[in-house]
Amino acid sequence: MNTSPAQSHYQSQTVSEQVETHTLSVLVDNEPGVLARVIGLFSGRGYNIDSLTVSETEHTAHLSRITVVTAGTPMIIDQIKHQLERLVPVHSVVDLTVVGTPMERELALIKVASKGEARVEALRLAEAFRAQVIDASTEHFVFELTGRLNKIEQFIMLMQPLGLVETARTGIAAIGRGKEPM
Amino acid sequence: MARKMTGARMVLKALEDQGVAHMFGYPGGAVLPIYDEIYQQDKVQHILVRHEQGAVHAAEGYARSTGKPGVVLVTSGPGATNAVTGLTDALMDSIPLVCITGQVPTHLIGNDAFQECDTVGITRPCTKHNYLVKDVNDLSRVLHEAFYVALAGRPGPVVVDIPKDIQFATGEYTGPSKVRHKTYNPPVSGSQDAIRAAVELMGGAKKPILYTGGGVINSGPAASQLLRELAHITGFPVTSTLMGLGAYPASGKQWLGMLGMHGTYEANWAMHDCDVMVCIGARFDDRITGRIDAFSPGSKKIHIDIDPSSINKNVHVDIPIIGDVGHVLEEIIRVWKARSAEADKAAQKAWWKQIDKWRAKKSLNYKKRDDVIMPQYAIERLYELTKDKNTYITTEVGQHQMWAAQHYHFEDPNRWMTSGGLGTMGYGLPAAVGVQMAHRDALVIDIAGEASVQMTMQEMSTAVQYDLPIKIFILNNEYMGMVRQWQELLHEGRYAHTYSEALPDFVKLAEAMQCVGIRAEKPSELDAAIKEMIKVDKPVLFDCRVEQMANCFPMIPSGEAHNEMLLGDAEEEGDIKEAISEKGKVLV
Numbered sequence: 001m002n003t004s005p006a007q008s009h010y011q012s013q014t015v016s017e018q019v020e021t022h023t024l025s026v027l028v029d030n031e032p033g034v035l036a037r038v039i040g041l042f043s044g045r046g047y048n049i050d051s052l053t054v055s056e057t058e059h060t061a062h063l064s065r066i067t068v069v070t071a072g073t074p075m076i077i078d079q080i081k082h083q084l085e086r087l088v089p090v091h092s093v094v095d096l097t098v099v100g101t102p103m104e105r106e107l108a109l110i111k112v113a114s115k116g117e118a119r120v121e122a123l124r125l126a127e128a129f130r131a132q133v134i135d136a137s138t139e140h141f142v143f144e145l146t147g148r149l150n151k152i153e154q155f156i157m158l159m160q161p162l163g164l165v166e167t168a169r170t171g172i173a174a175i176g177r178g179k180e181p182m
Numbered sequence: 183m184a185r186k187m188t189g190a191r192m193v194l195k196a197l198e199d200q201g202v203a204h205m206f207g208y209p210g211g212a213v214l215p216i217y218d219e220i221y222q223q224d225k226v227q228h229i230l231v232r233h234e235q236g237a238v239h240a241a242e243g244y245a246r247s248t249g250k251p252g253v254v255l256v257t258s259g260p261g262a263t264n265a266v267t268g269l270t271d272a273l274m275d276s277i278p279l280v281c282i283t284g285q286v287p288t289h290l291i292g293n294d295a296f297q298e299c300d301t302v303g304i305t306r307p308c309t310k311h312n313y314l315v316k317d318v319n320d321l322s323r324v325l326h327e328a329f330y331v332a333l334a335g336r337p338g339p340v341v342v343d344i345p346k347d348i349q350f351a352t353g354e355y356t357g358p359s360k361v362r363h364k365t366y367n368p369p370v371s372g373s374q375d376a377i378r379a380a381v382e383l384m385g386g387a388k389k390p391i392l393y394t395g396g397g398v399i400n401s402g403p404a405a406s407q408l409l410r411e412l413a414h415i416t417g418f419p420v421t422s423t424l425m426g427l428g429a430y431p432a433s434g435k436q437w438l439g440m441l442g443m444h445g446t447y448e449a450n451w452a453m454h455d456c457d458v459m460v461c462i463g464a465r466f467d468d469r470i471t472g473r474i475d476a477f478s479p480g481s482k483k484i485h486i487d488i489d490p491s492s493i494n495k496n497v498h499v500d501i502p503i504i505g506d507v508g509h510v511l512e513e514i515i516r517v518w519k520a521r522s523a524e525a526d527k528a529a530q531k532a533w534w535k536q537i538d539k540w541r542a543k544k545s546l547n548y549k550k551r552d553d554v555i556m557p558q559y560a561i562e563r564l565y566e567l568t569k570d571k572n573t574y575i576t577t578e579v580g581q582h583q584m585w586a587a588q589h590y591h592f593e594d595p596n597r598w599m600t601s602g603g604l605g606t607m608g609y610g611l612p613a614a615v616g617v618q619m620a621h622r623d624a625l626v627i628d629i630a631g632e633a634s635v636q637m638t639m640q641e642m643s644t645a646v647q648y649d650l651p652i653k654i655f656i657l658n659n660e661y662m663g664m665v666r667q668w669q670e671l672l673h674e675g676r677y678a679h680t681y682s683e684a685l686p687d688f689v690k691l692a693e694a695m696q697c698v699g700i701r702a703e704k705p706s707e708l709d710a711a712i713k714e715m716i717k718v719d720k721p722v723l724f725d726c727r728v729e730q731m732a733n734c735f736p737m738i739p740s741g742e743a744h745n746e747m748l749l750g751d752a753e754e755e756g757d758i759k760e761a762i763s764e765k766g767k768v769l770v
Contacts, residue, residue: 029364036262044307091365
């Protein structure tokens with residue numbers, strides 16, 4: 001889902017700042033087209049989307065929460081936040097990375113097809129990573145794994161030589177620490 | 183109070199309740215119920231254009247000359263897609279518009295029905311916001327909200343897409359509400375701390391400059407008055423972007439002229455050398471900054487803007503003030519007057535001395551000729567002969583636009599309508615139609631080029647139909663001059679497709695369109711011809727034959743800094759071709 005970084009000819013002459021990864025939480029009215037507005041803003045202005053999740057979180061108020069992980073220089077991250085705030089159906093934008101270290105979790109479903117020693121090893125590793133077996137036959141497993149990004153990346157990497165055939169991932173859901181809401 | 187009526191009736195009722203007197207549009211299958219309602223009332227006058235792009239530009243001209251939102255009505259499919267250029271233009275220049283589009287009935291949406299297009303999909307990136315109304319009971323709320331969104335904060339175009347079955351359906355109408363919008367509430371007054379910090383910085387400035395833009399005009403006439411007062415009490419020099427011309431009077435002593443790519447020598451050098459820059463309702467566009475890492479390197483920057491996303495977008499600023507220009511200027515003036523310290527008069531005197539040295543370059547000078555009309559001379563004469571009248575100027579896009587900005591001098595806001603951000607050729611003629619509709623007794627002139635004007639030429643018929651005596655003043659050099667100028671800069675003068683071949687005889691064309699055609703070919707006949715144009719109470723096509731190879735100077739070549747300007751005499755010294763670096767060539 002990556003698009004090229006937001007650099008016009010003019011900006012490219014001056015970019016000297018470090019690229020940072022930030023997790024933004026965007027609370028929006030759950031109305032038709034709202035996701036298209038957010039995604040269109042990112043593609044139209046050349047911002048990155050590393051991960052994106054969206055779901056209605058408050059049914060009575062019809063509010064959806066979009067969690068987007070993006071990368072850019074501090075000036076670009078600031079731009080993204082302000083551009084999102086400008087959209088009419090957007091209630092609030094919170095940069096969780098600035099507020100504090102957010103808790104970020106992702107769910108992955110991982111299919112491994114193998115026999116013999118590789119199959120045993122896959123199951124052993126799954127236990128070590130606390131992955132659940134949600135489907136199995138004598139020739140495959142489907143694991144369900146929840147956790148931080150690097151844990152999931154690590155698990156997928158380990159499964160590769162053990163017969164990894166397919167991966168489905170949700171993208172990151174994130175929330176700030178402490179008792180206060182966003 | 184809620185009342186039952188059809189969706190089509192609601193549209194007219196909502197326009198009436200919003201105080202709309204004029205709308206620009208073109209009928210079609212998917213808006214017939216609304217046109218039927220137009221037919222049965224006389225509160226809102228509909229102006230029939232000849233192409234939907236013309237409707238949007240006319241509404242833009244109307245909005246920019248009145249401060250009221252422009253209203254457009256077009257049909258589904260091609261009606262909506264033809265409006266896209268105008269909508270994008272309005273978005274780039276922050277012009278408040280409400281554009282109502284017809285749509286195929288809801289049960290046919292997504293079916294590739296006749297004259298169907300995904301209007302909200304297509305217009306999403308070129309509007310401030312858009313709506314597809316799927317329930318007639320939402321329609322009146324959405325229409326009122328559309329006006330609110332178009333005008334609130336940084337203005338812009340809003341599309342309301344109404345399927346035909348919704349226009350026929352009956353539902354509850356509710357009037358405009360004063361309830362706070364649930365999500366969109368842009369700030370109006372700036373932070374007091376920021377304002378105090380800004381005044382502090384301005385007070386200590388030795389080489390200050392006020393860099394103003396279209397935000398001052400958009401904030402309303404009071405903001406222009408406050409800008410004048412601020413300039414007066416601080417003594418700071420004033421420059422403006424293309425969009426902001428007229429906010430500070432061109433006759434003012436502190437006026438440096440327009441800045442940017444074709445701005446004056448003094449404005450650009452003052453921007454480069456200043457120590458405190460106060461940006462008021464402008465957005466550090468690439469036409470203004472030139473090479474961005476060499477942009478005003480020694481200055482502290484204050485930026486007043488109602489749109490937080492404009493802050494730090496291109497240039498890092500030291501003191502951002504988020505708010506409406508009028509409100510913020512009022513506060514700045516109050517705080518400035520209340521503080522005890524005096525401005526650094528001695529330093530400012532030296533600064534003005536330096537500015538006068540730059541002014542002495544007379545960067546807008548050109549070689550006058552007796553045998554041929556120089557385009558700059560044509561604008562100068564047009565200005566001299568119309569300045570004492572109630573005049574509004576629109577333009578197309580190109581060299582003529584820049585010459586108009588340089589040589590026509592504006593004393594008041596809302597008098598200058600030009601496509602700044604998008605640079606839309608064909609803007610000026612329909613915009614003039616819109617301006618004249620709002621100001622029936624005014625002298626409305628579209629300063630045009632022979633190439634641009636052919637893009638929306640058909641709107642001459644609209645002008646004739648509604649007795650709008652607009653004057654189309656064509657600087658005819660038989661070239662797409664600005665493109666040709668860039669071909670000289672970048673491509674060794676290989677003029678690929680920039681010669682305007684097979685031009686119509688504009689005088690005969692005017693006659694065929696029931697307008698008046700006037701031609702001037704020599705400087706000696708120019709004044710009389712312009713006077714005749716002003717006297718005629720009909721739309722006029724004025725074919726002003728000008729020197730064909732003249733170029734627009736001064737100029738900052740793309741990729742260069744403010745202090746690397748080309749002056750008019752560069753052309754003769756032959757360095758125009760070497761003026762641009764390899765790196766600059768990829769820029770637009």
